[in-house]
Amino acid sequence: MHGATPIPQTTGLLLTGGGARAAYQVGVLEAIADIRLDCGAENQRNPFAVITGTSAGAINASALACGCDNFDATVRMIASTWKNFHAHEVYRADHLSMLRSGASWMTLLSIGWMLAKWRRIKPRSLLDNTPLGELIARLVPLERLPYLIRKGHMQALAVTASSYSSGDHITFFEGDKRLMPWVRSQRLSVRAKITHAHLLASSAIPFVFPATELHIDGHNEYFGDGSMRQSAPVSPAIHLGAERIMVVGAGRMHEPKDEAHLHTTNTYPSIAQIAGHALSNIFLDALAVDVERVRRINQTIKLVPPELRKASALRPIDLLVIAPSQRLDTVASRHIGDLPHAVRVMLGGVGVSTARADMKGAALASYLLFESGYTSELMALGYADAQTQRAEVCAFFGWTDPKAHEQVAAAPTKPSIDRRVDPLRLR
Numbered sequence: 001m002h003g004a005t006p007i008p009q010t011t012g013l014l015l016t017g018g019g020a021r022a023a024y025q026v027g028v029l030e031a032i033a034d035i036r037l038d039c040g041a042e043n044q045r046n047p048f049a050v051i052t053g054t055s056a057g058a059i060n061a062s063a064l065a066c067g068c069d070n071f072d073a074t075v076r077m078i079a080s081t082w083k084n085f086h087a088h089e090v091y092r093a094d095h096l097s098m099l100r101s102g103a104s105w106m107t108l109l110s111i112g113w114m115l116a117k118w119r120r121i122k123p124r125s126l127l128d129n130t131p132l133g134e135l136i137a138r139l140v141p142l143e144r145l146p147y148l149i150r151k152g153h154m155q156a157l158a159v160t161a162s163s164y165s166s167g168d169h170i171t172f173f174e175g176d177k178r179l180m181p182w183v184r185s186q187r188l189s190v191r192a193k194i195t196h197a198h199l200l201a202s203s204a205i206p207f208v209f210p211a212t213e214l215h216i217d218g219h220n221e222y223f224g225d226g227s228m229r230q231s232a233p234v235s236p237a238i239h240l241g242a243e244r245i246m247v248v249g250a251g252r253m254h255e256p257k258d259e260a261h262l263h264t265t266n267t268y269p270s271i272a273q274i275a276g277h278a279l280s281n282i283f284l285d286a287l288a289v290d291v292e293r294v295r296r297i298n299q300t301i302k303l304v305p306p307e308l309r310k311a312s313a314l315r316p317i318d319l320l321v322i323a324p325s326q327r328l329d330t331v332a333s334r335h336i337g338d339l340p341h342a343v344r345v346m347l348g349g350v351g352v353s354t355a356r357a358d359m360k361g362a363a364l365a366s367y368l369l370f371e372s373g374y375t376s377e378l379m380a381l382g383y384a385d386a387q388t389q390r391a392e393v394c395a396f397f398g399w400t401d402p403k404a405h406e407q408v409a410a411a412p413t414k415p416s417i418d419r420r421v422d423p424l425r426l427r
Contacts, residue, residue, distance in 0.1 A: 009318070010155065011397070012242025013048040013064075014234060017055025017227040018250030018283045019205055019367030021328050023082045023375035025060060025248040026075075027382025028322050032246075033075045035390055039399035046071050047397060049155040050242040052171075054226040054233060055283070057250070058159035058202040062140045062194065065157040068148055081139060082375045089135050090370045091127040091209070093340035125210040126346075127368075132203070136196045145194065149175055156240040157194060160226030160233075161201040164211055169229045171236045172198050182239045186229065189239065190216060202226040205279070205367065227282045234290045238317060244396065247291065248382075249323035251284040269360070270351025276329065276363025283367075291321055320396040325385050328378065332366035333359055335374035343368070 015025050036047065046068035053061025060078060067074030087093045148154055156175025163170060169187040173179070174194045181189045192198070201212035201223035211222040237245045269277075298316045301309065309315075336344070337354045344354060347368075352361030369375075386393065394401040 009243035010049045010241045011047060012050035012052065012237035012240070012245040013061070014237050014245055014247045015051075015053040015057030015061045016233060016248065016250050016283070016287055017057050017203070017225060019056055019203075019208075020085075020369045020371075020375060021250040021283075021366055021378065022056035022060055023085070023378040024250060024324055024328070024382040025057060026079050026082045027379030027384075028248050028386045029060075029064070029075045029382075030079050030379065031383045031386030032393065033072050035387070035393055035401070036397070036399065037072070038403065039394060039401055041397070041399050042072070045069055046153055048246070050158075050175075050237050050240045051154065051156070052158040052160075052236045052240070053202070054160045054230060055203045055205070057248075058226060059136060059140065059199050062142065062157060062159065062199055065154060066141045066144045066148070069151075069153045078139070079379065081135075082379060083372060085370045085372050085375045087340055087343060087368070087370045088131060090132045091129045092131060093343050097128055097342075125204075126208045129200070129204070129209040132209075133196065133200055136199050140196065140199065142194055142196065145174055155179075158189075158236045158240060159194060159198050159202045160230060160236065161198065161204075161212075161214070161223040162226055162228040162230070163216075163221045163223050165221035167229075169226070169231070170216070170223075171239075173236070173240060175240060179240055184232075184235075187231065187235075189236070192216075206282070207275075208368070225282070227286070230286050232290050232293075233287050234294055234317075234319075242317075243315065244318035244320070246320045246322070246396065247287070249284070249287055249321065251280065251328060252324050252326070272347065272351035272361030272364045275350070276361065276366070279367055280363060291319065294319060318396070320389075320392060322382075322386055322389060324378075324381060325388070326381060329359065329362040329366045331377055331381070332369050332374060333362040335369055335371060335377070336362065336365050338371040338373050339365070339369060 015022070032047070036042065041047075048064075048068070051061045051065045051068075053059070063078050064074055067077065145157060149156070156173055156179055158171050158173035158175075160169065160171045162168075167186065171187070171189040172192045172194060173189055174192065179191075181191055183189070197212055197214060201214055202225065204210060204212055204224045206224050206228060211224050213220050214223050234245060234247065294317055301314050301316050304312075304314060336352060339347070344352075347361065347365065348354075350361070352365050390401065391404065393399075394404070
């Protein structure tokens with residue numbers, strides 16, 4: 001009989017943003033649930049006391065938090081939703097809706113701002129995400145959250161959003177009454193009752209989805225995707241008491257140099273290429289930088305004598321980082337043809353091609369491809385990547401793996417060249 005070793009540290013989970021790319025993190029969660037059961041750790045009803053999320057990751061994080069008293073069933077429910085996804089469940093993808101939203105943007109590009117102003121054209125976004133609000137209402141029963149916190153099933157849930165009105169990056173959190181808000185340069189936290197509007201705000205990809213109005217400090221502000229201006233994505237989990245954090249990314253942390261030349265081109269970049277590059281900067285770069293920052297801090301703390309460390313507030317943060325082992329825009333390029341016809345036509349106008357060999361607009365498409373073929377492939381990749389790091393996962397949670405002897409026997413004599421992202425075991 002295999003059991004779980006008690007873990008005194010508070011464990012946190014960080015799910016990052018990335019639109020449809022968030023399907024990857026659901027596959028990782030499925031693997032965690034299976035590994036947990038294999039190790040006989042099912043008595044730990046919720047392995048994550050602190051759950052934080054940004055953008056689409058905020059929706060997954062909130063859904064997981066609201067069912068944390070039945071972790072396995074909740075993970076399966078979230079996975080079922082992503083496996084059967086279609087774009088029309090996130091944004092209106094019919095021709096009429098595209099004319100109402102996307103055509104307004106095209107009008108601005110084609111007839112000019114002055115004529116658009118004369119015609120009083122004021123498009124709010126490229127796509128209408130009204131269906132997403134309906135999906136969130138079904139998927140995330142936020143009314144359960146106070147009960148779960150009160151009963152000790154979890155310590156805190158936090159979601160982030162960026163204010164177009166003030167320029168501040170704000171983390172909204174709901175949790176234990178002993179938790180205190182924090183303020184840093186251009187980023188702060190607000191204790192609040194998390195609502196579906198907070199999730200819509202956090203996942204409002206700039207230009208693509210409309211901003212969401214939220215009430216804060218006695219007035220209203222308009223908010224967009226929490227990945228914008230997010231300089232320290234790991235920080236909220238630390239402030240909320242997590243001492244070890246599992247981080248699930250939505251893109252490769254480092255691009256291998258031997259592959260860089262495969263994705264270069266000498267032709268002038270299309271609007272889709274530029275947009276994809278900008279979104280990658282918003283969603284991916286900050287996480288890699290913050291992980292490196294935490295690693296440096298941990299190394300510095302190791303240099304402090306133990307007696308001085310105990311007398312201070314310094315503490316190392318144990319990170320387990322799981323990120324895609326493949327380029328997700330490459331995966332997306334195989335599924336662009338799955339998008340609704342009206343969406344393909346609109347994206348084709350800015351340089352997104354359905355030709356698999358044409359990668360120029362695949363990065364942009366990778367954020368909007370809420371179609372089951374793509375999301376299922378990302379989930380399978382997430383599951384495989386987490387299982388590849390199975391030994392690190394078990395060590396991180398303190399689980400005893402009954403399959404460990406099989407892994408040792410099957411281990412290659414040389415390190416696998418595909419292991420490009422190692423978890424940071426920093427104590």
